[in-house]
Amino acid sequence: MTTSDVSAPKPGLSVGPTSEFSLFFRVKPGEAASLRQALHALQETPGYRPGDYGMAIQTIHEARFVLFDDDTRLAFITSFDGPWDAYMEDFFTSGPTLALFDVIFSHVEGYDGLPDLAAVRSFVLGAEQSAAAYARNYGGTxxxxxxxxxxxxxxxxxxxxxxxxxxxxxxxxxxxxxxxxx
Amino acid sequence: MDEISLELDDIQSGALFERPSPYVGVYLLLSIRDGRDGRELVRRLHRLLASAGEASEAGETSLTVAFTYHGLKALGVPEESLDSFAPEFRQGMAARAEILGDVGESGPDHWEKPLGSADVHVAISVLAPDEDRLRAVADRARRAHAELPGIELIWRQDCYQLATGRTSFGFKDGIGQPAVEGSGRPATDSREPPLKAGEILLGYPDETGELAPMPFPEVLGRNGTYVVFRKLHTKVAAYRSYLRSRAHSRAEENLLGAKMVGRWQSGAPLALAPERDDPELGSDPLRNNDFAYGDDPRGFKCPVGAHARRANPRDALDQEGSVDVRLHRMIRRGTSYGPALPDGVLEDDGAERGIMFVFAGAHLKRQFEFVKTQWLNDGIFIGAPLEADPLVGPHGEAGTFTIPQRPIRRRLQDLPPFVVTRGGEYCFAPSLSALRWLADLQPDDPATQRGSR
CATH class of the missing domain: 1.10.287 (Helix Hairpins)
Structure with missing residues (x-):
């Protein structure tokens, strides 16, 4: 019996304990510069400063924000220990992720901002694209x-x-x- | 914090409050062969529940009535309403077995009949402090269905607290329940404020500030809760033999057992009594749940992989930035069935014994299924992906369990499974007004009328 037909789609491919997670957004017209600025500011925060190795979420291996297509689009790409779908509620209703993302997301289309968590959740899930191929070079969490x-x-x-x-x-x-x- | 007011006279209290102790009880599963008799059954059960009055005190006799997806269907609940229930509930436990780790010996192919089948429609549980009070309520429940030809009793499980007051593995249980806002029961863990009512009951804001997805119409969903029951056979002889083979003394067996469970047999938590059992602590409800793991990140007192720490990590994951433990709490109302294996016996006597695990909560997926799959069956979250819960984990192949200690950690190898799933189901325990609504359904679909008088 299949179990995937009525439950929510399971985002991301997994290798061993780790799963990939990628989000793609459209930048609001005219906001590319301020978004770039927000990302630079993010880079200066503890955990995102190069060499800090201490992001607020302890269970992700790395994270990147990529502006592309002449800064009209934004990608967020990461690898996470555990299945993403199980932790979705935790991520987007609590903890440091939400505040961090709120600043970034305010520059992309379709984001209505806090405090409507249900809207945030469906906005994030709507931006998720599963990888077509995913490999890792080590197996650990x-x-x-x-x-x-x-x-x-x-x-x-x-x-x-x-x-x-x-x-x-x-x-x-x-x-x-x-x-x-x- | 605004104290929410629960409509206690509309809620099935059996799902909300802890069971009596000691207790005797019975679980009944009914199949609805005829929709009209089904609705008459609901009407009678509603009368029984309503006459019990307002949410009874903990420790009193309780009657709980819940329905499976197929049960609601048999009662004639309209399709669009059925579709509005949680997807996991609609699928049923057997369809979720692989995800839940119920494979091999625990797989639905091996489940006790009729568990896991579409014949299971109504689940009734009666728990009472003694036989007399059990019989009084159970007889009334039996009369409610026995004279209806379209209702068939298809399964029955008796349960009773063992003379030891403990589970078949020998441990005091039922400790560590979360308090719920508006229920009037104080928290026993001073660090854990009462859960938002919407974590347990539909129709109230939950910990995310939202209402849990609720089936419609509102009268059907509001004040209801999802209920999971699982019959879990415990391999007590295998458990004892394993400890015996790894220990040099009775004291060491007790210590290994405590390290696996996270509590001593008396209920005393390792976090507060790391060296030896403290029965006084174990039996003190004001103290035996009032602790945290924050001062023990490496698990020298209570191993990070111990059963109780997995099931409720308390503050142990607060630094992770990815987990909110309050989203993964639940009401548990487990009971024991079957005879105790006499003290000291290491040979399996072939008797059926174990635990009727019962969950109540508003979120099947992020409460019951999350804890089962992420915390009990898996070890990713503690940095040990290959380790499962030493007591209830599905050790398909031989499992391992790490006991942090100085100078060198101890690692238990070749752990066999100690718990086998005999079957179970996802149910929905509606409010009293929802029961009335169900009883008054007038399905126009001829299929649900078939066979009716």
Missing amino acids: VKEIRKAQRVNSAFQEVLDHPQAAEILEHPAMQPLLDEAAD
């Missing part, structure tokens, strides 16, 4: 990647210890020793 980075950094610290070779001699350490040579 943001949480796992961050853990892996912490573990590697700790491992490098151990390797810098003068007695590292000696410490890794125990047979149980073999998998780590295999990673220690370069």
